[in-house]
Amino acid sequence: MAHPQMLKLPEVLAEIGMSRAAFYRMRARGKAPKLIKLPNGQIRCRRSDLDAWWETCELDAA
Template sequence: MARPQILKLAEVLAEIDMSRAAFYRMRARGQAPRLRKLPNGQIRVRRADLDDWWETCANAA
């Protein structure tokens, strides 16, 4: 089964094994993957943005 192109925030948090609070602190520092806010207020992350963010984290370590 192919990975979805757009992920819910809960899916992202489960994949990166991080709490919502820690994710939002990281986001406030400008260190989170790019988020998309839907008109209904829900947040989504594109798979490509998450993969790029992971690559950046791996290169920084």
């Protein structure tokens, strides 16, 4: 079984063009892509979750 592609938070921020502070404000409002906290404390985002979030942004804009 293939593992899903996991993006580091800086990669997510670079892709969406947002600062860390702005991202966490958006996350506090429940509007950010789903994140996963690994046992070592690092944050990751599945590529599929980020793509799904992009789709919701497109639907909201339409």
